[in-house]
Amino acid sequence: MDFNIPEEIKMIQATIKKFVEKDLEPIARKVEEEGEIPEEIVQKMRDLGLFGIPIPEEYGGLGLNTFGEVLIYEELSKTNACFRSRIGTSNGIGSMGIYMDGTEEQKQKYLPRIASGEWSAAFALTEPEAGSDAANIKTIAELKGDHWIINGKKHFITNADCAHVFTTMVLTDKEKGSRGGISAFIIEKGMPGFSLGTVEKKMGIRGSHTAELIFDNCMVPKENIIGGDPMIGHGFKTAMRVLDKGRLTMGASALGAAERLLEMSVFYAKERVQFGKPIGEFQMIQAMLADMATEIYASRQILYHAACLRDQGKKITREASMVKLYCTEMACRVVDKALQIHGGMGYMKDLPIEMYYRDLRLYRIFEGTSEIQRMLIARDLLRN
């Protein structure tokens, strides 16, 4: 497979690299401590067009294909993970349902605003009783005249506090459940009966917020089902297709972070002297560096390969799960070794390694845990 990177993508990569080094990295620790991304940084993200990375050009986005998109997220992930989360949640899982399955009217109404960064988007599937078992959602809608009346609760929803648009999975036929009874709604901030609940306190990625969503007789116009009436009951399929693609961008995020950790570890191994020589001269340190580099190389290959397959129009459900599983588990092994190589310094907040250690741990949980990825891969193997 041809992994030649087109010139225009190389230019965007170089711009992102500069943005990360000049604007994001200097404030990465401050954002972690204060739990907020400064508005001027969000504005720079808008100016660079980052909120529209995969959104088609006709709706104001950059229109990058999957390969281009994963390359950009790989670069953007060499700093505090919350910056990637702020962007990727909105133009990825938050709005992808609309540009994949939405009506033309819905695309015209929402995508230009999301692509410009004027509006942010979030993806709401998880509920207290429905995490890995996503088909078990209880949030339910009843059609009354021209409106759906929605009742229920979502939790752990990323970007909930800054989003204007929520791609929300809701039961429209309790009997059918995930087999034709779940629909994807576009819920707007401010719709009657829709409110934010608790903002959850997390172990890491503190600059990105997750919260509960409360639907208390929330009134949503009939036309707000993604894809309109013909798509009533097709929401679970939309959600799964969104997650297939999301799993590749998660892989890219894990890869970018791992690359940064390897770079830091090589640098430290050359600089830190013990027993009269740089620790990089000790074979046990060299073995850790070699294992990190090898796993990163393997991750990059499967990620790029799956992204290119998707761009060729191939179904990549199994590959997406493999990428999500391998890259996120790899990044956790890499950060553990990076911390070990840095010794006591790795445990201190003076260096960002402890932050990566906490942040990367999440990647094995959200958008489908490692166990669920293994289950999906095995199911596909046994079925086919």
Ligand SMILES: Cc1cc2nc3c(=O)[nH]c(=O)nc-3n(C[C@H](O)[C@H](O)[C@H](O)COP(=O)(O)OP(=O)(O)OC[C@H]3O[C@@H](n4cnc5c(N)ncnc54)[C@H](O)[C@@H]3O)c2cc1C
């Ligand atoms: C910070 C954060 C942000 C999130 N953002 C979003 C978001 O924006 N939108 C959204 O919809 N959701 C979001 N989530 C939810 C996330 O996708 C779920 O947390 C995840 O899918 C796991 O669900 P759960 O937490 O309920 O764990 P559970 O499903 O309760 O799982 C608990 C454990 O049991 C294991 N397990 C469950 N079923 C099986 C099985 N069949 N076989 C083997 N093991 C199994 C799991 O792997 C896990 O180890 C977010 C979560 C977090 C923590």
